[in-house]
Amino acid sequence: MSRGTEAAPRVIPYALEQLFVDQSSDWVIDSIAPVLAWVPVGSPGKRQQPFRFEVEHVEGPVVEKVRIDLRWDEAALDRAIPGVVDHARRLHEGRSVQREHLAELAAYGLTFVAISTLMPGRRVVHMQMGMAPDILFDLTPGALRGVETAGRTSGGRAALAAVRNGTGTPARGGKRAQLLARADLAEVHLSLWCAAPRVSIMERLKP
């Protein structure tokens, strides 16, 4: 599909419990509650399913529209991570909650879903937080492979574009330019997520 064409998105249904199969549980455990905390709560206090994201999946000149429909079984998740549903509620409602960290964690969780669905077979081996990319598949010194993530609570595609391209004239601070400047990355993707409206950009930057 080429850039600019309007076609029905490819729909990918995904159960959050499946993350425990597709990735090491050590990475998954701390990111499920933040993802659930991003889910709107309807009446009577139930989280609405599916939790749907419109994803722009970019591989070079090819742009594919993808819709990820997330579902979950609360009982199964609670068995895998005891207390996760209550934890998500606390994160959703808590006054002391640091929203910036919550957005990052939710973006990690959603990126694990995107890796598992859009890059099947890839396994996360490490996470770094002081520099990009956050999530790594390959730690070979000088030739890292991974995904840089970011989460925003609002702003939609415009907010994600600002993260990708930077702000101001000329644009500065964009993740795209910073990642492309890195000689030590053999492969890198961008994974950007917004909670309202629920949109995402998954873009391969290198090679």
Place this chain on the structure above:
Amino acid sequence: MNPVVHDVYELSLASSGKLKLRAKALLAEGTPDTVFRACVLLHEAARIQRRALQALPACPPVTLLSSRVEECWCFVEGRDPLRAAGTWGEMLQAWEGVEDATAGAILSRLAPLFKAVQQEFARLATPRLIASWNAGPGVSLSRIEDAKVRKDLDAMLARFPGLANFWAMRCHLAERDGDKPGAWDALGRARQLDPGDATLAALALGLAPWALPPADAEQHLAGVRGTIEGAAPDICLMYALAEVVLARGAGPDERALRWGRARVAAGAGLARTNSLRLRRYLTAVQFLLDDLFAGREPTMEILYRAGLGEAAAMEKPDASVVDFLTTHARRVGPGAEFGEAA
């Protein structure tokens, strides 16, 4: 890369990554308790990050720089601006040999965070807090000055609960107030942040017999006992004194056992110390034990014989030698080796 080397490196780094992710989840909750737990995890993640590099027989400059950046980030998010600053310096050294565009991009996330944290630390580090810090635990302040220092220290630790040495300072202040639980809790926090710090371990040995019920104090000593032969000299000194203090309330058999352990510890410390001050204290402990084993009441004379005459002259002649040694050793013993070497 050799596959075995790759495995060791990857597994080490992975455990650091998992701690960072767990810490991030705790930071998101935002309560003082979860933030402190996150600080502890991030300090450990930083230590693992550093150790992981040792698996690489040859470390490319860009990998060294990246590792220092990640380590510094752990201290920035782990609310420890002092360690962050130390690592920042090492990172600047690692910059050499890395292409500027790559190095600049690697640093783009950390640099503004680091700058903001350093500015906030400088704002909270009031002159009186720093003066009290530099003066050390033995300094005596007026009640008003003391209250001001405490207020400044509380503000510092509320914002930067990852500062292990400032928790140690709070321990000293609580000890001065006779606040046993407060002193033990503060020192415990310092030790959680830096479990390998011998000075903090020595402080804990000095504090345990005073701050804890005897059974708990004994449990604390028991955890150290098997490591005394290879322990740092200041740990040996504080352990020996702790045994002497605990022996006070014991029956004859237990008393002799504790004195014997104290003598072994003092000997182990003397064999390794390069600090004249520590040597004098360890010698005084040996003289003290000679008297105790001989059934004599130790007097201040042993302090003069050990070279601690100046300090002894400031005490009342009938003061308890054991009390003198434990009180003074808690102030000067821990870290003496390092202090004199520096």
